[in-house]
Amino acid sequence: AQSVSQHNHHVILSEAASLELGCNYSYGGTVNLFWYVQYPGQHLQLLLKYFSGDPLVKGIKGFEAEFIKSKFSFNLRKPSVQWSDTAEYFCAFKMNRDDKIIFGKGTRLHILP
Amino acid sequence: SQTIHQWPATLVQPVGSPLSLECTVEGTSNPNLYWYRQAAGRGLQLLFYSVGIGQISSEVPQNLSASRPQDRQFILSSKKLLLSDSGFYLCAWSVSVGVSSYNEQFFGPGTRLTVL
Numbered sequence: 001a002q003s004v005s006q007h008n009h010h011v012i013l014s015e016a017a018s019l020e021l022g023c024n025y026s027y028g029g030t031v032n033l034f035w036y037v038q039y040p041g042q043h044l045q046l047l048l049k050y051f052s053g054d055p056l057v058k059g060i061k062g063f064e065a066e067f068i069k070s071k072f073s074f075n076l077r078k079p080s081v082q083w084s085d086t087a088e089y090f091c092a093f094k095m096n097r098d099d100k101i102i103f104g105k106g107t108r109l110h111i112l113p
Numbered sequence: 114s115q116t117i118h119q120w121p122a123t124l125v126q127p128v129g130s131p132l133s134l135e136c137t138v139e140g141t142s143n144p145n146l147y148w149y150r151q152a153a154g155r156g157l158q159l160l161f162y163s164v165g166i167g168q169i170s171s172e173v174p175q176n177l178s179a180s181r182p183q184d185r186q187f188i189l190s191s192k193k194l195l196l197s198d199s200g201f202y203l204c205a206w207s208v209s210v211g212v213s214s215y216n217e218q219f220f221g222p223g224t225r226l227t228v229l
Contacts, residue, residue: 009154034217044157044203044220051215090156097210099145099164100172101218105156 002027004104006091012110013081021076021107023091030096033074035065036103039087047089050074061085083113115140119204119221126228132177132191134224136204139185144206146187147218148179151201163187164209199228 007022025031035047048059055067065076074091091104116139126132138144148160159172161179169179176195180188187204204221 006156032215036220043222046217046219049217092157099207099210099216100159100162101207102159103149103157105154 002093002095002102004091004093004102006089006104006107008107009105010108010110012112014112015083016080019076019078019081019085019109021089021091021109023074023076023104024072025074025091025093025102026072027093027095031093032096033065033067034092034094034101035059035063035074035076036090036092037087038090044090047076081109081111083111085109086111115206115219117204117206117219117221119202119224121224122222123225124227126194126226128196128228129193132189132194132198132226134189134202134204134226136187136189136221137185138206141185141206141208143184143209145209145216146181147205147207148187148189149203149205151203151223157203161189194228196228199226201225 003026005024033050036044037047038044047063048057048065050057050067058064063078065074067074088106088108090106092101094101118137145164147162149157150160151157162170163181166181177191202224205218207216207218210216
């Protein structure tokens with residue numbers, strides 16, 4: 001069955017540190033990929049997405065992710081995190097032209113001021 | 114612009130009682146609608162989705178059911194709640210893949226359900 005694996009369940013960093021959250025999916029066909037973020041007390045919202053084209057995708061708040069098809073990966077990166085990045089991050093994918101999105105279990109990111 | 118509403122925001126119910134959570138979407142027609150349950154450390158589990166009125170797909174066999182009586186209304190129900198039904202329930206919508214393959218999902222504020 002198709003699935004998404006997020007390698008880190010809980011990450012603690014200091015402000016200005018660099019961030020990389022790992023995400024791997026299991027499906028051999030064409031995929032659409034997403035990172036969602038849930039800030040404390042707020043709705044789940046889209047951080048960035050990949051549908052086609054340039055595999056390096058830039059999202060809001062300085063985040064980016066790179067789709068590496070050969071590795072079935074879509075890791076999230078930010079060169080310098082801020083305290084306001086404290087949130088839970090979810091990687092997700094769907095098979096191209098499908099209606100369902102499959103989510104990972106999430107990574108809780110805690111940034112120390 | 115499109116908005117999605119869920120109510121109630123929080124709910125405390127005894128075991129064995131019925132459940133009805135409601136989700137409505139404004140500003141779009143014929144959306145896909147989804148119900149998820151979010152549990153700590155377990156991510157988002159897709160429970161049901163619907164591509165049209167009266168069309169419900171169940172992803173996980175369980176104590177819950179869903180209905181779509183109107184185009185932009187999605188209801189999650191149970192006849193008898195279990196302790197294990199406690200959790201955070203999220204409704205989401207997207208455009209149909211038939212309209213656009215660029216169909217990301219948009220989420221509502223969620224309902225926190227506690228079964229005692």
